[in-house]
Amino acid sequence: MSSVAISKKTGFGATLWDYLTTVDHKKLGNMYFFAGLLFFAIAGFEALLIRIQLMVPNNDFVSAGLFNELLTMHGTTMLFLAATPLLFGFMNAIVPLQIGARDVAFPFLNSLGFWLFFLGALFLHLSFFMGGAPDAGWTSYASLSLYSPGHGIDFYVLGLQISGAGTLISGINFIVTIITMRAPGMTFMRMPLFTWTTLISSALILFAFPPLTVGLFFMLVDRMFGANFFDHTMGGNTIIWEHLFWIFGHPEVYILVLPAFGLFSEIIPVFARKRLFGYSSMVFATILIGFLGFMVWAHHMFTTGLGPTANAIFAVATMAIAVPTGMKVFNWILTIWGGSIKVTVPMIYALGFIPSFVAGGVTGVMQATAPLDYQLHDSYFIVAHFHYVIVGGIVTAIFGATHFYWPIMFNRVLNEKLGYIVFWVFFIGFHLTFFLQHFLGLMGMPRRVFTYQADQGWDLYNFISSIGAIMMGIGVILLVVNMLLSIKGKPVNQRDYWGDGRSLEWALVTPVPFYNFKQTPLIRGYDPYWIEKHEGNKEGMTYAEPLGDIHMPHGSILPLIMSIGMFIAAFGALYHPDGVSWSVPVIILGIGITVACMILRSFKDDLGYHVHKEEIIALEEELYGKGGNK
Amino acid sequence: MGHDTHVQEKSVAQYEFNRKKNAVEMRKQVVNFAIMILFTFIAFAVVVADFSPYFIKPVILLLAGVQVALQLYAFMHMGEKKAPFIGVINTFVWLGAVIAFTFFLCFLTIIWW
Ligand code: HEM
Ligand SMILES: [Cu+2]
Numbered sequence: 001m002s003s004v005a006i007s008k009k010t011g012f013g014a015t016l017w018d019y020l021t022t023v024d025h026k027k028l029g030n031m032y033f034f035a036g037l038l039f040f041a042i043a044g045f046e047a048l049l050i051r052i053q054l055m056v057p058n059n060d061f062v063s064a065g066l067f068n069e070l071l072t073m074h075g076t077t078m079l080f081l082a083a084t085p086l087l088f089g090f091m092n093a094i095v096p097l098q099i100g101a102r103d104v105a106f107p108f109l110n111s112l113g114f115w116l117f118f119l120g121a122l123f124l125h126l127s128f129f130m131g132g133a134p135d136a137g138w139t140s141y142a143s144l145s146l147y148s149p150g151h152g153i154d155f156y157v158l159g160l161q162i163s164g165a166g167t168l169i170s171g172i173n174f175i176v177t178i179i180t181m182r183a184p185g186m187t188f189m190r191m192p193l194f195t196w197t198t199l200i201s202s203a204l205i206l207f208a209f210p211p212l213t214v215g216l217f218f219m220l221v222d223r224m225f226g227a228n229f230f231d232h233t234m235g236g237n238t239i240i241w242e243h244l245f246w247i248f249g250h251p252e253v254y255i256l257v258l259p260a261f262g263l264f265s266e267i268i269p270v271f272a273r274k275r276l277f278g279y280s281s282m283v284f285a286t287i288l289i290g291f292l293g294f295m296v297w298a299h300h301m302f303t304t305g306l307g308p309t310a311n312a313i314f315a316v317a318t319m320a321i322a323v324p325t326g327m328k329v330f331n332w333i334l335t336i337w338g339g340s341i342k343v344t345v346p347m348i349y350a351l352g353f354i355p356s357f358v359a360g361g362v363t364g365v366m367q368a369t370a371p372l373d374y375q376l377h378d379s380y381f382i383v384a385h386f387h388y389v390i391v392g393g394i395v396t397a398i399f400g401a402t403h404f405y406w407p408i409m410f411n412r413v414l415n416e417k418l419g420y421i422v423f424w425v426f427f428i429g430f431h432l433t434f435f436l437q438h439f440l441g442l443m444g445m446p447r448r449v450f451t452y453q454a455d456q457g458w459d460l461y462n463f464i465s466s467i468g469a470i471m472m473g474i475g476v477i478l479l480v481v482n483m484l485l486s487i488k489g490k491p492v493n494q495r496d497y498w499g500d501g502r503s504l505e506w507a508l509v510t511p512v513p514f515y516n517f518k519q520t521p522l523i524r525g526y527d528p529y530w531i532e533k534h535e536g537n538k539e540g541m542t543y544a545e546p547l548g549d550i551h552m553p554h555g556s557i558l559p560l561i562m563s564i565g566m567f568i569a570a571f572g573a574l575y576h577p578d579g580v581s582w583s584v585p586v587i588i589l590g591i592g593i594t595v596a597c598m599i600l601r602s603f604k605d606d607l608g609y610h611v612h613k614e615e616i617i618a619l620e621e622e623l624y625g626k627g628g629n630k
Numbered sequence: 631m632g633h634d635t636h637v638q639e640k641s642v643a644q645y646e647f648n649r650k651k652n653a654v655e656m657r658k659q660v661v662n663f664a665i666m667i668l669f670t671f672i673a674f675a676v677v678v679a680d681f682s683p684y685f686i687k688p689v690i691l692l693l694a695g696v697q698v699a700l701q702l703y704a705f706m707h708m709g710e711k712k713a714p715f716i717g718v719i720n721t722f723v724w725l726g727a728v729i730a731f732t733f734f735l736c737f738l739t740i741i742w743w
Binding site: 295 | 715718733736740
């Protein structure tokens with residue numbers, strides 16, 4: 001929508017081709033966003049089925065086996081295929097604008113990352129139609145998953161391997177973009193916090209995904225090619241999977257929550273109409289959380305018998321993370337404190353986020369107390385904890401940012417009234433669903449059970465919890481309705497929709513042209529747009545260069561074909577243990593396609609093209625009328 | 631490939647110089663790659679050949695050590711002093727090393743023994 005083809009009506013085929021080959025960070029951002037939304041809806045639907053099953057005792061709405069599949073796919077999809085791409089959507093759409101760049105550092109890789117993620121996700125979901133989904137939980141502990149019959153776990157391993165490669169590629173791309181593509185004057189300590197959190201969370205991706213890759217690879221050869229890394233009867237060790245998984249898994253939760261923190265750190269100052277309190281301590285806290293996130297993985301394994309020394313050290317390390325996290329919470333509160341607050345939909349999400357996330361943090365510290373965790377582990381208390389941080393922290397951030405950035409991403413506005421309704425339905429539903437689960441856990445209800453006996457004092461709480469889940473479902477449907485309604489809405493066609501924007505992205509008039517900035521901006525301080533605004537600069541930014549030709553990258557279909565190659569190879573690997581004759585040829589075919597594309601790419605020099613000055617002037621007039629972007 | 635990629639005209643001498651330099655670089659990379667494959671092969675071979683564990687273990691550890699050095703210096707350009715953003719790059723590499731070392735230390739001290 002915010003593309004150059006704004007007024008030229010193009011056919012469906014041409015538009016489709018445009019999206020399949022695009023390397024534009026704004027379009028890829030939209031693609032990440034909608035792909036994430038699709039998987040969010042699927043995983044949400046699975047959650048509803050789970051809650052319907054648990055609504056009353058001794059229910060037989062779904063069978064035990066199907067329940068396990070739904071549970072596993074819900075968790076896996078929500079974390080890897082919904083939350084991650086939704087946040088990547090915002091990173092792609094906003095970060096280059098915030099740092100004054102015309103695209104990311106590696107546009108080709110950006111597209112490759114998206115297609116690998118999407119086809120990996122598609123592969124994982126095909127499991128439902130091809131003999132059963134994975135059923136060993138999103139953690140897929142080896143002692144369980146190695147013995148899972150059918151191909152479910154193989155889908156999990158291969159699907160995550162492919163989409164994980166996409167995530168890793170995108171992470172590296174963001175690191176390089178933020179380090180090398182900042183506009184003149186955009187020093188590290190002038191970067192907006194969403195850019196900072198994107199940088200740190202990408203660094204976490206860089207360091208955390210390799211252990212997952214290794215773990216998945218071991219699992220792959222164990223299951224499909226007869227190795228014994230995790231099989232204790234053959235000299236392997238099943239606990240190694242748990243270590244590898246959590247060395248990845250705990251940083252993963254911070255990979256998701258840090259960008260969410262970043263989004264709120266953008267939203268709150270705008271609507272408190274006050275500079276972010278304690279900017280440098282926010283940056284420091286982000287880095288510290290990222291670093292400590294690697295030192296605490298064993299808090300997920302207190303009950304495996306690591307021994308008192310290890311448990312004590314990991315308990316203390318885990319509690320230490322609460323310190324920088326607390327710093328952030330205080331900074332947000334102090335930003336709001338004394339501000340001239342304007343309550344809008346994004347702001348109300350921020351106001352709902354702070355207490356909800358703090359509640360999740362407090363239960364986290366409780367779980368970090370190793371002796372207490374022997375009681376809490378694998379109970380509904382854990383379920384309540386991580387949903388408070390994930391829904392209360394990440395999902396509220398995504399919904400709030402959807403309202404906040406919709407004008408920039410789509411040049412439309414989401415309806416405010418409906419926005420409030422969604423917020424209240426969703427927020428009340430969320431607390432109904434998960435608050436009582438703390439007590440279910442304390443009363444002994446184990447996590448991941450498909451049903452339970454009546455009259456243990458669990459019936460009412462489970463019933464209320466399911467009602468809450470239905471409310472959350474209604475909220476999400478209404479949010480999608482709101483998005484659909486916005487298509488019919490009036491175009492925004494202005495800069496700074498909220499009127500109090502501070503960072504550079506608000507200096508751009510929407511729709512943003514495909515080259516973002518006709519002239520690279522000069523950054524004169526933190527909150528550059530606010531500075532320019534208050535000095536009466538009508539153009540919203542000072543330029544670092546005269547108007548001239550702009551160098552832009554070409555689109556390419558190769559990323560899609562490369563990803564399809566991996567997708568094909570995955571089917572070969574999947575059916576290899578069945579002893580079919582075609583498995584190895586299919587693996588070779590798939591990898592061959594990918595490698596052929598790589599060779600093609602490295603021999604064909606693509607130097608991009610130049611948009612000439614006259615074309616820029618013409619386009620600006622077309623978008624913004626006479627005089628261009630003034 | 632963003633706005634700061636400029637297509638520069640090069641003189642013939644510069645072109646020839648770069649060409650030679652790239653060829654040398656390429657040769658180095660291929661040789662190092664071959665060495666790494668060979669090492670991996672040796673590691674497999676000593677296990678398959680069923681040597682005594684007192685031989686296998688030190689050999690594999692030694693080969694692994696050399697591979698780490700090769701990886702860092704040949705493929706990750708740790709030797710280069712003047713690349714753009716070399717400070718940031720070095721920070722990342724050392725951070726990775728610190729994190730990996732902590733895992734190693736954790737396993738050796740508090741988890742397994
Ligand atoms: C102050 C912050 C936090 C602390 C102290 C903390 C602590 C813990 C502990 C000790 C556990 C393990 C409980 C057990 O299995 O016995 C746990 C589980 C979990 N936490 Fe947190 N946590 C914090 C923040 C977060 C955040 C920010 C997220 C996500 C964005 C998160 C997501 C999870 C998840 C998904 C699990 C469950 C993993 C599983 O077993 O499937 N936590 N947390
Ligand atoms: Cu954790």
